[in-house]
Amino acid sequence: MAARTTGSSLAGLLGRRSECLALDHLLAGTRSGRSAALVLRGEAGIGKSALLDYLVEQSTGCRVVRTAGVQSEMELSYAGLHQLCGPLLDQLGELPAPQRDALATAFGLEDGETPSRFLVSLAVLSLLADAAADQPLVCVVDDAQWLDHASAQTLAFIARRLQAESILFVFGLRDPSPGGEILGGLPELRIDGLTEGYARALLSSVVIGRLDDRVRDRIVAETRGNPLALLELPRGLTAAELAGGFARPDARPLSGQIEQGFVDRIRTLPAGTQRLLCAAAAEPTGDVTLLLRAAERLDVASDTTLTTDVSGLLTFDSRVRFRHPLARSAAYRVADLETRRAVHRALAEATDEQLDPDRRVWHLARAASATDEAVAAELERSADRARARGGVAAAAAFLGGAVELTPDPTRRGSRALAAAQAKYQAGAFDAALELAATAELSPLDELDSALLSLLRGQILDTTRSSSSGVPLLLDAAGRLEALDVARARATYRDALHAAINAQGFAGPDVLAISRAVLSGPRPGRRSREQLLLDGVATMITQGYAAGAPTVLRGLRGFEEGELSVQDGLGWLPLASRMAGELWDSRRWSSITGDLVDVARDTGALAALLLALLLRIPNRVAAGDIAAAESVAAEMAAVGEATGAGFLVPYAAVFIEPWKGNEAATHRAIVLLTEHLSTRGQTKTYGDTQWAAAVLFNGLGRFDEAQAAARRASENPDELGLASRALVELVEASARLRQPEEADDAVRRLSAMAAAADTDYAHGIALRCQALVSDDAGEYYQESIRRLGATEMQLDLARTRLCYGEWLRRAGRRTDARTQLAEAHEALSSFGAAGFAERARRELLATGTAVRPRAVATYQALTAQEAQIARLAGDGLTNPEIGARLFISRHTVDWHLRKVYAKLGITSRRELRAVLPDLALTSG
Missing domain, CATH: 1.10.10.10 (Winged helix-like DNA-binding domain superfamily/Winged helix DNA-binding domain)
Structure with missing residues (x-):
C-alpha cells in the first residue's frame, strides 16, 4: 500500500526504488533463462502486496500465475496450490502418468489412491517447467503465511529446486508468522517501513485539510513508515485531531491498530453491507457468482448496491478481492456469532452439493449451533475424500469438526481417535495429543483403546526418540493380540525395528519386545512375515544360531513371493537388515533393491530414505562404491526434501572409510554423533567406531584400527556393524602380531558362518581364520573360492590382499605378486583407495614397481x-x-x-x- 511515483522512468512505488530494482533484476534473469526464488518478508501493511502487484505489472512477455493464502483455508490441503496451477491444468495430460495421476487426485479431478506429497510436488514442478518452456513464468504467492500446509511445503520444495526453467517465484510473507519457517533457506528481501521523507509524502497525499506538524510527526513515528498504517490510521481522526493534536494512547501492535481501523470503518456501514463483507470473508475462493447467491439469501440487496467497489474495502471483478487481508479478518470479526452462523448457512445453501460437497459441509459445520450427527457424518465423509486426495491435514480438520458436532460420546471418542491419527500423519503433533486426550475421556472399545496407545507411541517415537516410544508400542502390540493378530505383529515389528535403530540388537527394549513376540499367539501356518519376526526374536533371545534358520526361511519367502505395497514398505526394511546380518549376499542385494524400488515407485520418501541407507553398504560390499555414492546423492536429495537430513551422514560413514578419506570420515562421524545421539540412538557410537576401524586398516594404522574395532565389538550379543567390526579387529590384531587378541572374534565369526551357512559368511570366517594361522594358505584359497561365488567383490579383493601379504612374508614373491596385483587392480577400480595403496606398497616390497592407478576424475563436474x-x-x-x-x-x-x-x-x-x-x- 503505497502511492506510485510520478515522473520516474522506474515507474515504481513511492520509496521502494531499491526493492523494485531487485524485482526488475530477477525478471531480467528469468527472461534470459535463469530461475530464481525470493521471499518478501515484512510486517502487515508494509507493502508486500503492492510490490507483488508491481512485479506482475512489469512482467511483460511472461506468463503470470498467482495465488494467495487465506486464513480460513489453511486446513484445506492443496487449496492454494490448486489456485496457482489452475490456469496450467490443460497441460496435465503431458506429464508422466504417475505424476499426472498424483496431481489429478490431489486436486480432486480424479479418484485414486492417496498420492505421495512428494510425487505431487514433482508433478507441479514438471507442470511449471513445461509451461516455462514456451514462455518465462512468474509465480506470485501472496500471504504465504496463510497457505495450507500441503501447498506451502510443495511450493517451498519447488522453489528450492529451480535452476534452468525460466521460472521466477516470489512470495509475500508476513513477519512474524507461524509456519514461515517452511520457506526458510530461500533468498529473502526484508521490506521495512518507508523513510521519514517518503512517509511524510504518503501521509500528506491522503489527508485533506490542514495537518498539524506535530500530529504529522507523531503519526510518522508511530506507524514506523508502514504504508498501510499511514493510509488507514488518519481515517479514524477528526479534523480537529488532525489539526491540533494526536494523542490517542494505544498499546496494540501496529497490525492490530490497522485491523481496528478497518473494524471501525465497517461498523459505520449499513447492516446489509456488513453481512456482505462477512460473507466475502467467510468464502475465500473469490467466486463472484457464489457470493451473489449467498447475498440474496442474506437479504443483502435490500440496502446494499453491489458495485465494483464496496466502501473501498471489497472489489468485484473476475474475483472478489479484499483491499488487504486485515480488512478480510476485520469484516469477519465485526460480525456477531449469530450473523456468522447465518452467513455460513447461506454460503452452504449457495454451494453446489455435487460439485463442492466438502466446502458445503465446512460451512454447514460453522453454521451449527448445537451438536448435529448428520453434519458430523458428512464431515467424516469429507475427511475420507480429503485423505484419498492426499490431504491428510484437511482430513484431520474435517474429523476435528466432526468430533465437536458428534452427540454420542462413544462415537465422539472413535472420531477423536481418527482425527488424532490424521493430525499425527499431518505432522501436527501437539494437536494430535490434544485430540488423543479427548478420545481418552470418551468410552472407547478395546480396539480403539489399543490404537490410542499405538498412536501415543508413534508420536513419541517421532518427536522425541526411537527409544521413548517403544514402551507404548509394546503395550499396544500386547493389547492388539486378542483383537487383531496381524496388526499386533506389525506393531511388534515397528517396535522392534525402532528399538534396534536406537539401541542395537542387544538393547534392553529389544530383548523385551522379542520375548513378547515369542510369547504371543502362534498362528497355525506361519507366513514369511511371521517367520522373519519369530526368527529375529529367537536370534535376540536365544542366540544367533538358534534364530538363523527361521530368519533364512522367511527371507526365502520374501525373495519368492509378491508383496503388496503396504507390506513391502512395512516388512522389507527388516528383511533387508536381516539378509545382511545372515551374510546372505544374494538376498541382501535383491531385497534391498526391491525395497528401494517399492519406495521409489510409491513416492514414500520417508521409507525411501531408509531404503537408500540400507542399500549403500550392500553396494559398497559389492565393490561398486560409485553406485553407493550415487545412492548417497539421492539420499541427500530425499533427506533435504523430507527434512530428515540427520540420517544423511550415515551414507558417508559407510563410504568414506573405504576411500581412505580420513577428513571426510571424521566429519561424517562427528555429524552422525551430534545428530543421532541427541535422539536417543545409543548404538551410534559403535557404528562410528566400525567406520574408524575400516579407515585405519586401509591406511595401515593397525594400532588405531585395533582400538576402534575393539570398542565397536565389545558387546558379544550385538549384531549389525559390531559383527563387521570383528572382521576389522582380526585383521588389525594379526598385522600387529597379536593373534591372541583375535581368538574370540574368530570363534564368533566361525560360529556365525556355521549358522548362516552361506558362501559369504564362510568366506569371511575363513579369511579371519587364515589371518591368525601359521599355515594359512588353504584357508585363504578356500576363502577366495567362496567369496568368488558371491557378488561381494570388495571382500574378495581384501582376501587377495591379505593372502598376498602372507605369501610375501613367507618368501613366495611370485605367488604374492599374482594375488597383490589382482587385489590392487580390483581395489583401485572400486575406488577403495586406502586398501589399494596398501596393496601397491606390498607389491613394491616384492620388487614390482606399480604406479598408483590413475582414476580419471573430472574436477570441473559438480x-x-x-x-x-x-x-x-x-x-x-x-x-x-x-x-x-x-x-x-x-x-x-x-x-x-x-x-x-x-x-x-x-x-x-x-x-x-x-x-x-x-x-x-x-x-
Whole structure:
C-alpha cells in the first residue's frame, strides 16, 4: 500500500526504488533463462502486496500465475496450490502418468489412491517447467503465511529446486508468522517501513485539510513508515485531531491498530453491507457468482448496491478481492456469532452439493449451533475424500469438526481417535495429543483403546526418540493380540525395528519386545512375515544360531513371493537388515533393491530414505562404491526434501572409510554423533567406531584400527556393524602380531558362518581364520573360492590382499605378486583407495614397481552433474532422472549439456564409454 511515483522512468512505488530494482533484476534473469526464488518478508501493511502487484505489472512477455493464502483455508490441503496451477491444468495430460495421476487426485479431478506429497510436488514442478518452456513464468504467492500446509511445503520444495526453467517465484510473507519457517533457506528481501521523507509524502497525499506538524510527526513515528498504517490510521481522526493534536494512547501492535481501523470503518456501514463483507470473508475462493447467491439469501440487496467497489474495502471483478487481508479478518470479526452462523448457512445453501460437497459441509459445520450427527457424518465423509486426495491435514480438520458436532460420546471418542491419527500423519503433533486426550475421556472399545496407545507411541517415537516410544508400542502390540493378530505383529515389528535403530540388537527394549513376540499367539501356518519376526526374536533371545534358520526361511519367502505395497514398505526394511546380518549376499542385494524400488515407485520418501541407507553398504560390499555414492546423492536429495537430513551422514560413514578419506570420515562421524545421539540412538557410537576401524586398516594404522574395532565389538550379543567390526579387529590384531587378541572374534565369526551357512559368511570366517594361522594358505584359497561365488567383490579383493601379504612374508614373491596385483587392480577400480595403496606398497616390497592407478576424475563436474551423468549412463531418461533427484527434466537437460561440454563429448553413448573412469569428486 503505497502511492506510485510520478515522473520516474522506474515507474515504481513511492520509496521502494531499491526493492523494485531487485524485482526488475530477477525478471531480467528469468527472461534470459535463469530461475530464481525470493521471499518478501515484512510486517502487515508494509507493502508486500503492492510490490507483488508491481512485479506482475512489469512482467511483460511472461506468463503470470498467482495465488494467495487465506486464513480460513489453511486446513484445506492443496487449496492454494490448486489456485496457482489452475490456469496450467490443460497441460496435465503431458506429464508422466504417475505424476499426472498424483496431481489429478490431489486436486480432486480424479479418484485414486492417496498420492505421495512428494510425487505431487514433482508433478507441479514438471507442470511449471513445461509451461516455462514456451514462455518465462512468474509465480506470485501472496500471504504465504496463510497457505495450507500441503501447498506451502510443495511450493517451498519447488522453489528450492529451480535452476534452468525460466521460472521466477516470489512470495509475500508476513513477519512474524507461524509456519514461515517452511520457506526458510530461500533468498529473502526484508521490506521495512518507508523513510521519514517518503512517509511524510504518503501521509500528506491522503489527508485533506490542514495537518498539524506535530500530529504529522507523531503519526510518522508511530506507524514506523508502514504504508498501510499511514493510509488507514488518519481515517479514524477528526479534523480537529488532525489539526491540533494526536494523542490517542494505544498499546496494540501496529497490525492490530490497522485491523481496528478497518473494524471501525465497517461498523459505520449499513447492516446489509456488513453481512456482505462477512460473507466475502467467510468464502475465500473469490467466486463472484457464489457470493451473489449467498447475498440474496442474506437479504443483502435490500440496502446494499453491489458495485465494483464496496466502501473501498471489497472489489468485484473476475474475483472478489479484499483491499488487504486485515480488512478480510476485520469484516469477519465485526460480525456477531449469530450473523456468522447465518452467513455460513447461506454460503452452504449457495454451494453446489455435487460439485463442492466438502466446502458445503465446512460451512454447514460453522453454521451449527448445537451438536448435529448428520453434519458430523458428512464431515467424516469429507475427511475420507480429503485423505484419498492426499490431504491428510484437511482430513484431520474435517474429523476435528466432526468430533465437536458428534452427540454420542462413544462415537465422539472413535472420531477423536481418527482425527488424532490424521493430525499425527499431518505432522501436527501437539494437536494430535490434544485430540488423543479427548478420545481418552470418551468410552472407547478395546480396539480403539489399543490404537490410542499405538498412536501415543508413534508420536513419541517421532518427536522425541526411537527409544521413548517403544514402551507404548509394546503395550499396544500386547493389547492388539486378542483383537487383531496381524496388526499386533506389525506393531511388534515397528517396535522392534525402532528399538534396534536406537539401541542395537542387544538393547534392553529389544530383548523385551522379542520375548513378547515369542510369547504371543502362534498362528497355525506361519507366513514369511511371521517367520522373519519369530526368527529375529529367537536370534535376540536365544542366540544367533538358534534364530538363523527361521530368519533364512522367511527371507526365502520374501525373495519368492509378491508383496503388496503396504507390506513391502512395512516388512522389507527388516528383511533387508536381516539378509545382511545372515551374510546372505544374494538376498541382501535383491531385497534391498526391491525395497528401494517399492519406495521409489510409491513416492514414500520417508521409507525411501531408509531404503537408500540400507542399500549403500550392500553396494559398497559389492565393490561398486560409485553406485553407493550415487545412492548417497539421492539420499541427500530425499533427506533435504523430507527434512530428515540427520540420517544423511550415515551414507558417508559407510563410504568414506573405504576411500581412505580420513577428513571426510571424521566429519561424517562427528555429524552422525551430534545428530543421532541427541535422539536417543545409543548404538551410534559403535557404528562410528566400525567406520574408524575400516579407515585405519586401509591406511595401515593397525594400532588405531585395533582400538576402534575393539570398542565397536565389545558387546558379544550385538549384531549389525559390531559383527563387521570383528572382521576389522582380526585383521588389525594379526598385522600387529597379536593373534591372541583375535581368538574370540574368530570363534564368533566361525560360529556365525556355521549358522548362516552361506558362501559369504564362510568366506569371511575363513579369511579371519587364515589371518591368525601359521599355515594359512588353504584357508585363504578356500576363502577366495567362496567369496568368488558371491557378488561381494570388495571382500574378495581384501582376501587377495591379505593372502598376498602372507605369501610375501613367507618368501613366495611370485605367488604374492599374482594375488597383490589382482587385489590392487580390483581395489583401485572400486575406488577403495586406502586398501589399494596398501596393496601397491606390498607389491613394491616384492620388487614390482606399480604406479598408483590413475582414476580419471573430472574436477570441473559438480557433484550433481556427476550424479546425473551416472544416471544417464545407466539408461535413465531425463524425466526419470528428474524424478529420482527431485528436479525438472529441463534442469536435467541443462546439466547434461554442461557435462557434455566439460567432458568433450556429445552423446549418451559417449557418456557411457567414459563412465567407468569417472570418479565423483568431493567437490
